[in-house]
């Protein structure tokens with residue numbers, strides 16, 4: 001693979017080896033200053049970062065070749081998504097790879113802060129046998145309040161249940177079933193959770209809504225002596241409010257892995273003896289880093305090759321078991337878009353794209369197929385890069401309305417994708433299906449029923465349905481030394497019109513196309529290349 005990848009933060013050796021094995025040029029440079037990074041990023045097709053590098057507009061403007069941002073880890077709050085999406089840059093992360101380590105670290109911080117373990121260790125290192133000032137508390141029968149019952153929150157819940165804790169959680173974005181599945185009591189409001197909890201741990205992403213969500217107001221209603229943990233993102237528990245609450249002894253202890261001003265150790269929390277701090281070590285285990293490194297390497301390589309990636313942050317989420325099945329649908333979708341572009345030479349600006357998904361296909365991530373169709377339609381027209389990442393944005397910015405609908409029942413096929421492309425004075429329709437183990441077929445074109453196996457070169461001829469036309473087209477192709485592989489005929493008898501689609505083995509010269517266009521009865525001739 002003739003690509004250049006910059007690894008700008010530390011990832012595991014296994015990950016680096018995987019990248020090198022792909023044939024790409026891999027530069028590992030984790031000591032770059034911001035200025036140096038901006039100076040060299042223009043040379044790279046992909047960059048791999050962790051949480052410390054800001055991948056933002058300033059960087060994108062210098063990164064003319066950049067196609068992929070690999071986040072070796074979970075949180076993507078250091079990556080500006082809009083800038084990436086509009087440029088068609090795919091952002092991938094490894095959301096599953098370090099969650100066990102983060103959950104275990106959360107529990108480590110909780111236990112360490114409840115039992116004064118680091119403080120006791122420090123006293124002993126001072127050669128002081130201090131058994132009187134370091135009394136802790138048990139977890140048994142206490143109430144743990146989890147804010148955010150996602151991947152890490154739920155792992156913490158199941159583990160701390162084994163400690164005999166009563167677990168409550170606040171997460172308005174997940175359904176009741178998930179609370180039940182983890183044996184967690186659902187709290188309707190954050191205030192309810194804060195009032196009841198003996199321990200609070202936050203596991204939400206960093207968003208406008210979550211920053212400071214445990215703050216002054218929450219500490220006013222919290223139990224006196226509450227203990228808190230933040231192993232998610234600095235500032236989700238407001239640092240100043242926590243400082244006040246520690247001073248007022250509302251908070252008895254805190255375990256903190258993440259700070260607002262990372263990597264600068266400037267937080268007011270650093271001055272408290274009852275706060276146990278670690279420098280963002282949640283994901284720093286051998287196992288997590290091996291997982292993360294390998295996963296991000298695989299994803300970056302796939303994305304650079306234009307293959308589908310399960311964890312593309314600025315694309316719809318695809319279940320990993322669906323990736324293979326979806327591939328052929330994406331190809332079909334893109335092919336249908338390309339056929340439109342090449343068949344409709346007298347193009348008018350597209351106003352509306354209507355896509356109807358019928359049958360089994362509705363069980364897949366159809367929004368991804370929609371992106372493929374849009375890519376097929378717009379890619380040949382636009383000079384700028386159109387890919388899965390920015391196809392939807394491209395349609396929107398051109399004022400194209402995209403309407404999708406789904407129907408589980410369908411006649412004659414197991415699955416059928418019907419696309420209607422509407423412009424001011426015209427409507428174009430194309431339908432496709434997948435047969436058996438992944439064979440794509442175009443089964444309708446502008447009302448003509450067909451059964452076309454799309455091939456790299458297809459001659460599409462629309463004509464008046466009368467004897468002799470097919471023969472003459474065949475003869476002219478022969479004269480032009482073009483070999484015909486297959487032929488399909490579709491007819492609309494009420495209109496006395498027909499369409500023939502011939503798969504041919506090679507390009508057809510302009511001259512031959514012109515001769516075919518001159519055959520009596522032929523109305524339209526197009527060579528479609530897939």
Ligand SMILES: NC(=O)c1ccc[n+]([C@@H]2O[C@H](COP(=O)([O-])OP(=O)(O)OC[C@H]3O[C@@H](n4cnc5c(N)ncnc54)[C@H](O)[C@@H]3O)[C@@H](O)[C@H]2O)c1
Pocket residue numbers: 074075076095098099102147148149150151152153170171172173174203204205206209210231232233257258280281282283284
């Ligand atoms: N310290 C570390 O090294 C480390 C390691 C991994 C992940 N993380 C961080 O941990 C956090 C959780 O990661 P995850 O993989 O569990 O994420 P996740 O996406 O699986 O779960 C997050 C949960 O938060 C919920 N949520 C979002 N907004 C909310 C709100 N306003 N109120 C309540 N709930 C809300 C979501 O519904 C979701 O269920 C992230 O911030 C991630 O960056 C830190």
Ligand SMILES: O=C(O)[C@H](O)COP(=O)(O)O
Pocket residue numbers: 050051052072073074075076098280282283284
């Ligand atoms: O979001 C994450 O994956 C964790 O916070 C780990 O971040 P890191 O890769 O900088 O350790």
